[in-house]
Amino acid sequence: xxxxxxxxxxxxxxxxxxxxxxxxxxxxxxxxxxxxxxxxxxxxxxxxxxxxxxxxxxxxxxxxxxxxxxxxxxxxxxxxxxxxxxxxxxxxxxxxxxxxxxxxxxxxxxxxxxxxxxxxxxxxxxxxxxxxxxxxxxxxxxxxxxxxxxxxxxxxxxx
Amino acid sequence: xxxxxxxxxxxxxxxxxxxxxxxxxxxxxxxxxxxxxxxxxxxxxxxxxxxxxxxxxxxxxxxxxxxxxxxxxxxxxxxxxxxxxxxxxxxxxxxxxxxxxxxxxxxxxxxxxxxxxxxxxxxxxxxxxxxxxxxxxxxxxxxxxxxxxxxxxxxxxxxxxxxxxxxxxxxxxxxxxxxxxxx
Numbered sequence: 385x386x387x388x389x390x391x392x393x394x395x396x397x398x399x400x401x402x403x404x405x406x407x408x409x410x411x412x413x414x415x416x417x418x419x420x421x422x423x424x425x426x427x428x429x430x431x432x433x434x435x436x437x438x439x440x441x442x443x444x445x446x447x448x449x450x451x452x453x454x455x456x457x458x459x460x461x462x463x464x465x466x467x468x469x470x471x472x473x474x475x476x477x478x479x480x481x482x483x484x485x486x487x488x489x490x491x492x493x494x495x496x497x498x499x500x501x502x503x504x505x506x507x508x509x510x511x512x513x514x515x516x517x518x519x520x521x522x523x524x525x526x527x528x529x530x531x532x533x534x535x536x537x538x539x540x541x542x543x
Numbered sequence: 544x545x546x547x548x549x550x551x552x553x554x555x556x557x558x559x560x561x562x563x564x565x566x567x568x569x570x571x572x573x574x575x576x577x578x579x580x581x582x583x584x585x586x587x588x589x590x591x592x593x594x595x596x597x598x599x600x601x602x603x604x605x606x607x608x609x610x611x612x613x614x615x616x617x618x619x620x621x622x623x624x625x626x627x628x629x630x631x632x633x634x635x636x637x638x639x640x641x642x643x644x645x646x647x648x649x650x651x652x653x654x655x656x657x658x659x660x661x662x663x664x665x666x667x668x669x670x671x672x673x674x675x676x677x678x679x680x681x682x683x684x685x686x687x688x689x690x691x692x693x694x695x696x697x698x699x700x701x702x703x704x705x706x707x708x709x710x711x712x713x714x715x716x717x718x719x720x721x722x723x724x725x726x
Contacts, residue, residue: 443675480677484607484621485635523635 403460404522404540406433406495417454417471420498420514427498432516434473435463435493441486448481449474451513452492461493462524472511474502477518477541491524575601575629575661575690585622585638588682592669600684602641603631603661609651616649617642619681620660629661630692640679642670645686659692 410431417434420427436454443449454470455463475494486492496516504511522540579599588595604622622638623631643662654660664687669680 443677445676445678448677480674480679482621482637482640483674484605485637525635 403462404493404520406461406493406520406522408433408495411495415498417473417514420473421471421501421512424498424501424514427514428500430498431495432498433457433461433493433495434516435461435491436469436473437463437465438486438488438490438492439472440488441481441483443480443483446478448477448479448483448486450477450481450486450492452494457493461522463491463493465491472506472513474513474515475518475521476515477521481521481541486523490526493522493524494518495520571628571630572688572690574663574688576627578629579663585641585682588666589639589669589680592666592680592682595666595682596668598666599663600666601625601629601661601663602684603629603659604637604641605631605633606654606656606658606660607640608656609649609654611648611651615644615646616651616654617644618649618654618660618662620662623659625661629690631659631661633659640674641682641684643684643686643689645689654691658694660689661692662686662689664688 411433412430413433415427415430415432415434420432434452434454435457436452439451439453441448441450451472451474453472455465456467456470458464475492475496476499494516496518498514499517500515502513502515504513518541520540578601581598582601583595583598585602588598588600602620602622603625604620606618607621608619610617610619619640619642621640623634624636624638626632643660643664644667662684664684667683667685670683671678671680673679
């Protein structure tokens with residue numbers, strides 16, 4: 385009886401400690417939002433693994449769009465927001481994403497394909513955003529920053 | 544003698560821990576604690592609303608918006624899974640949105656965004672509203688009872704079992720442990 389309980393507890397701990405698995409075999413690590421904007425022709429169709437803090441989530445008729453401020457990722461794919469930001473980008477995700485969950489300030493990491501650039505404005509400044517079509521999107525749990533060395537909670541959506 | 548004391552203390556322990564569990568849930572009204580028969584998931588109702596018209600439900604979650612008209616109050620709720628007392632469990636995984644409608648005036652400053660609420664009632668219909676450009680199908684529930692959870696209480700996702708407090712908890716403890724106490 386006790387042995388079963390112990391095994392069960394170990395099982396819980398193991399289950400909590402798995403980081404999201406991104407298939408990074410196709411990822412071009414040299415791609416950053418800035419380099420893509422500088423040369424979209426070369427970057428188009430390449431696979432990127434980017435992440436950062438959500439600025440805004442918009443719902444379209446059949447898709448959702450997340451504007452993200454990018455940060456360098458660590459080896460788990462976690463955006464290191466204490467480092468210098470790499471610029472803004474837009475995640476295009478087919479289907480509905482709940483904007484109250486994908487809310488401003490939350491941390492996401494996305495595996496996807498660079499599709500295009502889009503012009504917008506930040507305040508009154510013209511800004512060119514790279515757009516990435518998501519194939520795997522991971523929303524990091526709210527408290528994962530403090531506990532990230534031991535625990536990773538979160539939800540993932542894979543297409 | 545010692546075996547007797549063991550048995551008595553075990554019984555007291557049992558009584559005490561059941562009191563603890565009871566006292567935690569005692570302020571929650573029975574109509575919130577007990578779900579209706581065949582309480583369907585929100586996903587099921589969103590998928591086939593016709594099948595569930597007038598179905599009794601107990602759903603809960605976090606308030607997104609409270610709107611007041613002269614006749615009614617409509618609360619838009621982002622649903623969450625409920626624990627066995629009917630309390631929403633904070634999580635990123637949501638079954639979706641629904642609208643709780645009541646003829647009563649509910650103060651929007653109290654029924655404010657981010658507060659946790661559980662409602663019981665009947666599924667009226669599905670109403671399509673825009674979330675950005677997305678047409679979202681909201682099941683509308685005619686509220687019979689509701690419970691606004693206090694801000695302080697952290698939701699727990701399970702009823703705490705005794706071995707959580709004592710990993711060596713053994714219900715047979717007084718009868719064969721430890722051996723050297725037997726006379």
